Amino acid sequence: MLEHGAAPPAGAGDPGPPSPGGLGTRLMRRKPVERLVAEGGKGQGGELRRSMGMWQLTMISIGATLGTGIFVVLGNAVPDAGPAVILSFVLAGITALFSALSYAELAGSIPVSGSSYSYAYATLGELIAWVCGWCLILEYGVSVAAVAVGWGQYLNELLDGVFGFTIPDALSQPPGDGGIFNLPALVVVLLAMVFLLGGAKESARANTIMVVVKIVALLLFCGVALQGVRSGNYANFMPMGMTGVSAAGATLFFSYIGFDAASTAGEEAKNPQRDMPRAIMLSLVIVTTLYCLVAAIAVGAMPWQKFQGSEAALAGIMKSVTGQSFWAVLLALGAVVAIASVVLTVLYGQTRILFAMSRDGLVPKVFSKVHPKSGAPRANTVIVSLFCGVLAAAVPLGQLADATSIGTLFAFALVNVAVIVLRRTRPDMPRSFRTPLSPLFPIIGFLLCLGMMASLDVVTWVVFGVWMVVGLVVYFGYGLRRSRLATAEK
Secondary structure (H helix, E strand, O other), X not given: OOOOXXXXXXXXXXXXXXXXXXXXXXXXXXXXXXXXXXXXXXXXXXXXXXXXXXXXXXXXXXXXXXXXXXXXXXXXXXXXXXXXXXXXXXXXXXXXXXXXXXXXXXXXXXXXXXXXXXXXXXXXXXXXXXXXXXXXXXXXXXXXXXXXXXXXHHHHHHHHHHHOOOOOHHHHOOOOOOOOOOHHHHHHHHHHHHHHHOOHHHHHHHHHHHHHHHHHHHHHHHHHXXXXXXXXXXXXXXXXXXXXXXXXXXXXXXXXXXXXXXXXXXXXEOOHHHHHHHHHHHHHHHHHHHHXXXXXXXXXXXXXXXXXXXXXXXXXXXXXXXXXXXXXXXHHHHHHHHHHHHHHHHHHHHHXXXXXXXXXXXXXXXXXXXXXXXXXXXXXXXXXXXXXXXXXXXXXXXHHHHHHHHHHHHHHHHXXXXXXXXXXXXXXXXXXXXXXXXXXXXHHHHHHHHHHHHOOOHHHHHHHHHHHHHHHHHHHHHHHHHOHHHHHHO
């Protein structure tokens, strides 16, 4: 290990940042892997604490992934694929798997908090790393707000089932959607903030409890709905053919976004080289299994033609099978907990990515200040939470929320490229996990991400383009000159 801020040893095999030169040279400067690892955990005024094992890391990835997807997505995907939506979940899972393999290799090789931002910094250069980090800010920040809005809707369903009343639209919808201020959305973000301010260990414990609750809720659905399964509902298994299966698979892919959350915890894991690759792969297997099981029972318990885009399909199935609203209320409770867990883990990932970018000098230093007692980046957490909470409460997200998908896919694509580059530039570097059949699998992962991006609508691309332009203005106006690599060159 290197001392903080030291240069890599001679002959380390990594050319490191290029010497001062033209603009093109500065944009391509890379941060050596050894330096990334040596600086791990170090912030302004304190250090992050290594307190998480493989179980906690796995729960972080499951917490960030398993949420609105399974509770909402069936109503949107079943009409496209029919009972073959089960195959659509498998197809989407396989698509995610290729990128997950690349994430697993890099997480074990470069165990730091920045996720794909840090991986790109070590392999593709500073400008690409900034673009990747900017995409992650879009992915994590806006998705926190979008998920928080969904939490308010499920909370109203729970309150209606238990107490017979709901929060008025004026206080549960943002302006433009029939309300004045979405109070529940702000509340769930602030609750997540309180947990995060307590430190990574306390946040991981709370997330683990919530993940267990939502897994139990889904297994409860399976147990109850199984009584209503009829073989005839599977008879016309693939009514839209493979075209329908593929279309539903493209929609369902976004139910897998979040498996990379464990890679943002690299500097708070006890044994990141061993545990992070395992956590990423294990979480993907668990989530895919649950998705397929729930989908198989759901389409068996209710004819696929009756889904018709219902956002509460699972609750409706339980009510129709049992004839009682009690089970639907329990499922609504599970959905409330599930979405709260997503808010917590995604908000955690956002703060750690900004922490890494701040330490590198690309965003203000306030984001890398660590509280010495809790070991948490408190100022970072408060700023990000307030921003996301107000965004969720006061702004109709609309197409902006869809932009999280394109930002995520772009980051995934870069990770697949980074694996190939690091294999060529650092072939002898120790790796606790190796992507099989490289470079074939990373290339497949890259092409699949591009294909998914191409399937998104024009409005999403316009929003993404505007976001990228803003990001480049910020980088050239601030990050390019304040980068720690830039100051080291002077």
